[in-house]
Amino acid sequence: MKRLLLPAVLSALMIAEVHAESFTISDIRVNGLQRVSAGSVFGALPLNVGEQVDDRQLVDATRSLFRTGFFQDIQLGRDGDVLVVTVVERPSISGIEIEGNKAITTEDLLKGLNQSGLAEGEIFQRATLEGVRNELQRQYVAQGRYSAEIQAEVIPQPRNRVALKITINEGTVAAISHINVVGNTVFSDEDLVDLFELKTTNWLSFFKNDDKYAREKLSGDLERLRSYYLDRGYINMDISSTQVSITPDKKHVYITVNVEEGEKYSVRDVKLSGDLKVPEEDVRALLLVKEGQVFSRKIMTTTSELITRRLGNEGYTFANVNGVPEAHDEDNTVSITFFVDPGKRAYVNRINFRGNTKSEDEVLRREMRQMEGGWASTYLIDQSKTRLERLGFFKEVNVETPQVPGTDDQIDVNYSVEEQPSGSITASVGFAQNAGLILGGSISQNNFLGTGNRVSIGLTRSEYQTRYSFGFVDPYWTVDGVSLGYNAFYRTTDYDELDVDVSSYSVDSLGAGINIGYPISETARLTYGLTVQQDTIDTGRYTVDEIFDFIEAEGDNYLNFKGSIGWSESTLNRGVLANRGHSQSLVLETTIPGSDLSFYKLDYRGQVFKPISDNYTLRFHTQLGYGDSYGSTAELPFYEHYYAGGFNSVRGFKDSSLGPRSTPSSGNKPGTLRDPDQDPLPFGGNVLVQGGVEMLFPLPFVKDQRSLRTALFWDVGNVFDTNCSSSQKKLSDSCDIDFSNLASSVGVGLTWITALGPLSFSLAMPIKKPDDADTQVFQFSLGQTF
Structure with a gap:
């Protein structure tokens, strides 16, 4: 009250000092200025030299100066015909100190104070400080900290300045102790309370923080409660009142919701009204609302959206479809009319791209199914977006x-993308006693220099082994999506450089290949390939019997020409870390006439994602393979065998450790030696069976999940061989196809998309282990996802 009376009292005092009669101002003099410029005073003073003023004008002038907020006291006096303005400036803020805050950072608090006019160097106004204190109190209350206390202290300092010290006692967050729904008879308390995002304190509350009351969350919960009834026919349901009470110690919150359910309504009839623009039978095929079913607002709204999208596919982007229910209380039925306003057909003016700092515009534009100048199709615009996501670049x-x-009939289509790493790079330097210095490296880039082409280069070099490889794929060799790829590789091994006995085999290979892909639909394509490969087998000093028998029959040097044909399909929503859709591929590879060996391999891969909630998804995946020989070749070459175990197979087992084992050298074969200490080694087989199921879930405390995938998994699989020797059958149970011999494991895995490529970890526990399998609980890999 004193602050409200102050301007009036000051004005009365000033008027008393000025002569009651009016006078003409010959000059204006301002006293007491320190920081405020004289120009600011003259700009706010509605009086000028030469004007005649009276009491009323002087009062108005005083008010104008007070409104600037610069002064805490103003006096107007008269020295002859000179108007004397004497002011006392408000103090400036020399500094702001905040103590006791933890839930809200000091930086955020200072930013909020600055927006309210309280910052270092600004004019201090106590009314503003009080308002800020109340606002801080409100923010803590919004977090459920009802016991929070805010104290503001103003400390005078020399030269008309003040320092502000804000002390905060945040208190504790009040937890929800009880949620009660009153008035419900149709649905149980448990079913209704489960709809709430707010929960009473439970063992997960520490992580989910869902037992802290917030007004916004309660509003959302009430809307979910209302929708629950409206989707089950109770169109007259009403939330009559809501009470939120807090205990005197401000630590516990009780929520009570009073509902009036009303009667249950069903659908009497469904009508269409307006200009449909498409055949009526097409629209009626989209009607999810049927006569006689229980009324559901969700189904009615979904039907409106389907009709809107159907019109959008025909270019009516601005179509408006509203479902309007009309209740008949006499028989508890509802008549629903869908009013269709298609508007004008819209055409696409320009298609623009933003955010592609690395990828060329052409890489994005060639994925477009919506064309500039054509009518705007909702389906084609969305399909173009999906194709961009499937690239894996963004x-x-x-x-x-x-x-x-x-x-009124044109739109622009603007795609904004956020690029992510689309390749992997590895490098290694090592030293082995027998192999000497080992240098290795590889680079794989799915978007080479932003062109959309896939390039991979690999090199490994040691004293006894050299490997080179190169691959290139142009996914748009032609403008209509025909792809062209080619690769070359060279591997050589020289055991003469090693001063040890080698019990396994090596293959020196030189080859090159070419493949062409042809799209047969929006999501499927055929691929054709041809590879020429020269293989030379080196058995070392100890040769297992199975390898010796094959070399004795077929020789140790082969020139093979391999032809392949494959079919693939993908409806995945993203090229990397997908969580919706499915993909599958079937590939047949076989040697063709002119080859030294005759064999074939048939491989199938498939995966499907099934969302079970907004944050959780099930992924089912499998890989099947079968290979065999034909013609004069007796069996599938041993170096073409399948192997199982490790990443992208059965985690929890060492790489390639599952399946049949080789028979240690008996020393009875010409040119071979017997190694009494040699254990049976993994030998692979011609049949591969593996798969599993994963539950994808978000990683707690990580806001951006787009580059992360975490999963609980169950893997199963093994390799079998239908051509096992009698000796192998004694060593392994995997010689005959028997699903009871499948290895299995459970665990948790994580993949993180880094600048060097996908980095994957898994922690697995085998739950069914073949006798001769090697386990490995922790595994990691750079360059591949699981």
Whole structure:
């Protein structure tokens, strides 16, 4: 009250000092200025030299100066015909100190104070400080900290300045102790309370923080409660009142919701009204609402969206479809009419891309199914967005369709992307006593220099082994999506450089190949390939019997020409870390006439994602393979065998450790020696069976999940061989196809998309282990996802 009376009292005092009669101002003099410029005073003073003033004008002038907020006291006096303005400036803020805050950072608090006019160097106004204190109190209350206390201290300092010290006692967060729904008879308390995002304190509350009351969350819960009833026919349901009470110690919150359920309504009839623009039978095929079913607002709204999208596919981007229910209380039924307003057909003016700092515009534009100049199709715009996501180059893709200014039938289509690493790079330097210095490296880039081409280069060099490889794929060799790829590789091993006995075999290979892919639909394509490969087998000093028998029959040097044909399909929503859709491929590879060996391999891969909630998804995956010989070749070459175990197979087991084992050298074969200490080694087989199921879930405390995948998994699989020797059958149970011999494991895995490529970890526990399998609980890999 004193602050409200102050301007009036000051004005009365000033008027008393000025002569009651009016006078003409010959000059204006301002006293007491320190920081405020004289120009600011003259700009706010509604009086000028030469004007005649009276009491009323002087009062108005005083008020104008007070409104600037610069002064805490103003006096107007008269020295002859000179108007004397004497002011006392408000103090400036020399500094702000905040103590006791933890839930809200000091930086955020200072930013909020600055927006309210309280910052170092600003003019201090106590009323503003009080308002800020109340605002801070409100923010803590919004977090459920009802016992929070805010104290503001103003410390005077020399030269008309003040320091502000804000002391905060945040208190504790009040936890929800009880949620009660009153008035419900149709649905149980448990079913209704389960709808709430707010929960009473439970063992997960420490992580989920869902037992802290927030007004916004309660509003969302009430809307979910209302929708639950409206989706089950109770169109007259009403939430009559909501009470939120807090205990005197401000530590516990009680929520009570009073509902009036009303009667249950069913659908009497469904009508269409307006200009449909498409055949009526097409629209009626989209009607999810049927006569006689229980009324559901969700189904009615979904039907409106389906009709809107159908019109959008025909270019009516601005179509408006509303479902309007009309209740008949006499028999508890509802008549639903869908009013269709298609608007004008819209055309695409321009398609623009933003955020592709590395990828060329052409890489994005060739994925477009919506064309510039054509009518705007909702389906084609969304399909173009999906194709961009499937590239695997982008972490996120968003699309907007703003209307072109000055037109009513044109839109622009703007795609904004956020690029992510689309390749992997590895490098290694090592030393082995027998192999000497080992240098290795590889680079794989799915978007080479932003062109969309896939390039991979690999090199490993040691004293006894050299490996080179190169691969290239142009996914748009032709403008209609025909792809062209080629590769070359060279591997050589020289055991003469080693001063040890080698019990396994090596293959020196030189080869090159070419493949062409042809799209047969939006999601499927055929691939054709041809590879020429020269293989030379080196058995070392100890040769297992199975390898010796094959070399004795077929020789140790082969020139083979391999032809392949494959079919693949993918509806995955993303190229990397997908969580919706499915993919599958079937590939047949076989040697063709002119080859030294005759064999074939048939491989199938498949995966499907099944969302079970907004944050959880099930992934089912499998890989099947079968190989055999034909013609004069007796069996599938041993170096073409399948192997199982490790990443992308059965985790929890060492790489390639599952399946049949080789028979240690008996020393009875010409040119071979017997090694009494040699254990049976993994030998692979011609039949591969593996698969599993994963539950994908978000990683707690990580806000951006787009580059992360965490999963609980169950893997099963093994390798079998239908051509095992009698000696192998004694060593392994995997010689005959028997699903009871499948190895299995459970565990948790994580994949993180880094600048060097996908980095994957898994922690697995075998639950069914073949007798001769080697386990490995912790595994990691750089360059591949699981």
